[in-house]
Amino acid sequence: METINDIRVRFAPSPTGLLHLGGVRTALFNYLFAKKYNGTFILRIEDTDRTRFDENSVENLISSLCRLGLDYDEGPYKEGDSKPYFQSERLDMYHKHAKQLIDNGQAYYCFCTKDELDDMRKKQEIAKETTKYDGRCKNLSDTEIQAKLEAKIPFVVRMKIPSDTVFDFEDLVRGNVQIASDLVEDQVILKADGFPTYHLAAVIDDHYMRISHVLRGEEWLYSTPKHLFLYQAFGWSPPIWVHLPLLLNTDRSKLSKRHGDFSVSTYLDAGYPKEAVINFVALLGWHSADDRELFSLGELIQEFSLERITKSAAIFDITKLEWMSGWYIRSLPLQEVAHKCRVYFEKEGIDIHDEVKYLKVISRARDQINKLPDITLHAKMFYTETPLNQECSEIVQQDISQKVLTWFVKALQEGEEPMDKEAIQILVSKCSAELGIKGKALYFPLRIALFGDCHGPDIPLLIDLYGKQESLSRLHKHIL
RNA sequence: GACCCCAUCGUCUAGCGGUUAGGACUCAAGAUUUUCAUUCUUGCAACCGGGGUUCGAUUCCCCGUGGGGUCGCCA
Numbered sequence: 174m175e176t177i178n179d180i181r182v183r184f185a186p187s188p189t190g191l192l193h194l195g196g197v198r199t200a201l202f203n204y205l206f207a208k209k210y211n212g213t214f215i216l217r218i219e220d221t222d223r224t225r226f227d228e229n230s231v232e233n234l235i236s237s238l239c240r241l242g243l244d245y246d247e248g249p250y251k252e253g254d255s256k257p258y259f260q261s262e263r264l265d266m267y268h269k270h271a272k273q274l275i276d277n278g279q280a281y282y283c284f285c286t287k288d289e290l291d292d293m294r295k296k297q298e299i300a301k302e303t304t305k306y307d308g309r310c311k312n313l314s315d316t317e318i319q320a321k322l323e324a325k326i327p328f329v330v331r332m333k334i335p336s337d338t339v340f341d342f343e344d345l346v347r348g349n350v351q352i353a354s355d356l357v358e359d360q361v362i363l364k365a366d367g368f369p370t371y372h373l374a375a376v377i378d379d380h381y382m383r384i385s386h387v388l389r390g391e392e393w394l395y396s397t398p399k400h401l402f403l404y405q406a407f408g409w410s411p412p413i414w415v416h417l418p419l420l421l422n423t424d425r426s427k428l429s430k431r432h433g434d435f436s437v438s439t440y441l442d443a444g445y446p447k448e449a450v451i452n453f454v455a456l457l458g459w460h461s462a463d464d465r466e467l468f469s470l471g472e473l474i475q476e477f478s479l480e481r482i483t484k485s486a487a488i489f490d491i492t493k494l495e496w497m498s499g500w501y502i503r504s505l506p507l508q509e510v511a512h513k514c515r516v517y518f519e520k521e522g523i524d525i526h527d528e529v530k531y532l533k534v535i536s537r538a539r540d541q542i543n544k545l546p547d548i549t550l551h552a553k554m555f556y557t558e559t560p561l562n563q564e565c566s567e568i569v570q571q572d573i574s575q576k577v578l579t580w581f582v583k584a585l586q587e588g589e590e591p592m593d594k595e596a597i598q599i600l601v602s603k604c605s606a607e608l609g610i611k612g613k614a615l616y617f618p619l620r621i622a623l624f625g626d627c628h629g630p631d632i633p634l635l636i637d638l639y640g641k642q643e644s645l646s647r648l649h650k651h652i653l
Numbered sequence: 654g655a656c657c658c659c660a661u662c663g664u665c666u667a668g669c670g671g672u673u674a675g676g677a678c679u680c681a682a683g684a685u686u687u688u689c690a691u692u693c694u695u696g697c698a699a700c701c702g703g704g705g706u707u708c709g710a711u712u713c714c715c716c717g718u719g720g721g722g723u724c725g726c727c728a
Contacts, residue, residue, distance in 0.1 A: 187728045222727055287726080294725095303655050304724060329726050347658075356656060356724085364726040371728050395657070395723040418659080418721095425720060453665090456677090460666055464676040483666080486721060490664045493678040503691070540691040551690085616687045628689040 180212025181385050184238075184245070185375065188218055189225040191436030192237040194489060195390065195420040195428045198454045202417060203388045204243045205455070205477040215382060216248030219375070220261045221368045237437045241447050242470060247382075255382040260374045267369040270377055270407065271330050271362055279406040280362060282328045283310040284321050305358040306331065330363035332372075332402055340398035345386075345415045345479050347394065357398045372396060376403040379412060386479075388415040391486075392427075415479060418458045419486040428489055435489070444545030446505065446513075449498040457487040467500070499543035511535040514548045521549050523556050530555075533638045537630055554625050555638065558647065565621045569651050573610060574618030580604055581619060582648050590641060594633035601632055622651040 184200040186192065192200075207214035216238065220226055235249060247253030257263060274280035283306075285293075294304045311333065313321075321328065338354045362373035369377075379387060394416045404411040420428040428435060440450055452468055460483070461468075461476045468476060502510055511532055518525045525531045538552040553559075561569065568574055584600055585592075592600075601619075605611045617627040623635045623644060636644045 185728090189728075219728065225727065283726090285726095290726085298654080301654060327726095331726095350657090352657080358724080361726050366726075368726090370726070375728090390722095391658080392722060392728090396728095421721075423664090427721075456665060458665095462667090464667070466665085466677055485659050487666090488664065490678085493665065496678055499691095537690085541689085612687050614687090620688075626689085627687095630689080631687080 179383070179385060180207055180210040181215065181383050182207050182212065182388060183215040183217050183379070183382060183384055185217040185219050185378075185389075186234055187222060187225070187371075188220050188230040188234060189222065189227055190230050191233045191434075191438060192230075193428065193435040194437060194440075194454060195435070197237070197241065197437050197450070198420060198457055199388065199390060199417060200238060200243055201241075201451060201454055201473075202459070202477075202482070204245075205474055206386065206388065206479060207246075208474045209477055212385070213246045214243075215253070215255075215384070216245040216258060217378060217382070218249060218259045219371060220259055221364075221371065221374055223366060223368060233436070233438055237441070240441050241437065241451060243451075260369070260378065263374070263378065264367065264369075266377060266381070267363070267373055268367075271369070271373065274332065274362070274403075274406055275330060277406070278333065280330050280332050281311055281359075282313070282318050282322070283331045283359075283361070284313075284326050284328050285310060286327075303356065305356075308359055311359065327365040329361045329365050331359040332362050332399065332406070334359055334399070334402055340401050342397060342401060342411070342414060344394070344397075345413060346418070346482050346484060347416055350394065350397070352395065352398045354398065357402075360396075360399045362403075372399050373403065376400050376407075376409075380404075380407070380409045384412050386413045386415055388417060391416045391419050415482070418483055420457060421486050421488045423488060423490060425488065440494075444547070445494065445498045446501045446545070448505065449494065449501040452501075453494045453497050457489065458483045467497075495543045502539050502542060502545065507532060507536055507539075510539055510545075513545055517546050517549050518552070521553065523549065523553055525556070530638060530640075533634075537634065537638070554629075558650070559625050561621065561625060565617075565625070565627055568627065569618050569621045570653065571618075573614055574621075575653060576608055577604065577610060577615055577618045578622055578648055578652050580608055582645060582652065585636075585641060585645055585648070588641075592636070592641060594637045597633040597636045618651075619648075622648045 182203040184196075184203045186196055204214050206212070216235070218231060218234070220231075231249070238245065245251070247255065248258045271280060275282070290306070293307060297304045310331070334354055334357045336354055340352045340354060340357065342350055344350050360372055361370050363369055397414060397416075401411055422428055437450065441447065448469065451470055451473070455468065455473050455477075456466060459477065459481055462481065514535060515525065525534075534552050534555045535548070538548050538555075541551040542548055569578075581600075581604055584604065588596070588600060601615070605615050608615075613627075616632065619632050620629055620635070621627055623632070623639070624630065629635075630638075639647065
């Protein structure tokens with residue numbers, strides 16, 4: 174494992190909803206980068222918006238990461254030298270730093286009301302100007318400020334962005350980025366309810382948590398000057414910026430909960446293996462140097478590099494996830510898949526205590542599914558005999574079919590045990606030769622009797638799977 | 654609207670001046686000498702448009718077009 178000096182990254186979601194695929198991608202890239210360089214992956218909960226806070230989503234965030242196997246090194250409910258990891262528990266620190274900025278003249282009190290601000294923006298829009306706080310509270314006198322504070326007029330604190338400068342920074346994905354300070358507004362850093370905004374909290378936390386690289390969604394790119402301003406104001410050195418391209422809906426809009434349910438837990442619950450979800454998400458905005466696309470988490474850690482992150486946004490299209498999911502179901506160890514499928518059989522009340530048979534069933538049925546829960550759809554006929562449809566019923570009643578069935582029952586009874594697939598195949602050939610029947614006329618009646626359908630596994634597999642007794646019993650039932 | 658970013662098959666993408674523009678998913682056909690599924694093979698399918706620069710542009714530059722992001726006391 175390589176080591177560049179002390180890589181520390183964080184995934185810092187706000188608990189306002191379920192963890193969605195975009196968030197997983199951000200978390201995954203942070204995780205991969207940290208693990209590749211033997212660094213630290215931190216989870217921080219940005220719960221500074223009390224109006225949108227949702228208790229369940231904290232639980233969902235953590236459990237989703239856990240289910241995906243993206244374990245964090247520091248974070249909620251874990252020890253770490255930069256705790257606490259909930260921003261709501263770090264308010265003192267934010268207040269202290271906001272005060273420092275005010276004292277240094279780099280931030281100021283603002284007493285504007287929501288109505289005033291709305292009005293201001295409306296006028297700017299009409300005048301076709303960029304909507305931006307006009308700084309009307311920037312130059313209040315000390316006495317004015319004191320009076321308003323004493324009168325308990327609600328206030329916020331805004332950063333005092335200098336005019337006529339250019340914020341210039343390097344982004345590992347975007348390259349050199351320059352943004353004129355005139356475009357950056359005096360962003361609120363402390364809200365009227367005493368909570369910090371993202372900008373203040375994230376900068377302070379990233380600093381004290383010694384974050385070396387900030388990997389976050391591209392929607393943050395234009396906030397970066399505000400963060401840079403804060404770093405400068407505090408005299409801190411900023412982290413290395415890595416803004417990830419956005420994930421889009423099929424209609425090219427930004428991936429969001431409004432456009433359907435993209436929460437990982439939903440996909441996991443639906444039975445897409447975590448390996449598939451991770452592999453698939455990794456390929457959204459990142460690609461290895463060669464043509465390889467199938468990677469385990471460990472292999473991703475090996476191969477991942479920031480340099481190969483794409484610039485353009487990616488559309489999330491479930492088709493490839495479906496395929497990849499099927500691929501993993503077929504490629505994961507049989508025992509593991511069998512184990513994961515157990516619950517679905519139990520739900521349907523199917524008795525799978527015969528382990529040898531169960532593994533054979535899974536081995537065949539896994540070929541036909543892309544999602545775990547679909548397994549029973551393709552497996553229950555191995556356990557229960559379902560009524561035949563019209564077509565099959567007619568086929569099995571034909572004289573020629575009856576001849577095959579009768580011959581086979583006799584041969585099977587007389588056959589020596591144990592009968593492996595090869596022996597059964599020989600029996601099938603013998604049947605064909607002796608009766609002069611071949612092709613569908615031979616296979617369909619047998620398969621219908623054994624499996625309940627003319628389409629399905631080949632005969633040796635079927636008989637091997639059931640064993641002699643059950644095979645005989647099934648065949649018998651269709652002899653008139 | 655203002656500012657900025659992005660642009661290769663339908664989708665995810667490789668490509669970093671000279672390639673028959675490659676891979677994967679999807680779709681189609683064929684093979685695996687019964688079917689279904691798996692697997693394998695083959696095929697269909699792309700450089701947004703226009704100008705430059707250059708001996709030569711998918712690649713570099715400009716303009717246009719399209720898409721996206723930002724413009725909150727949300728993150």
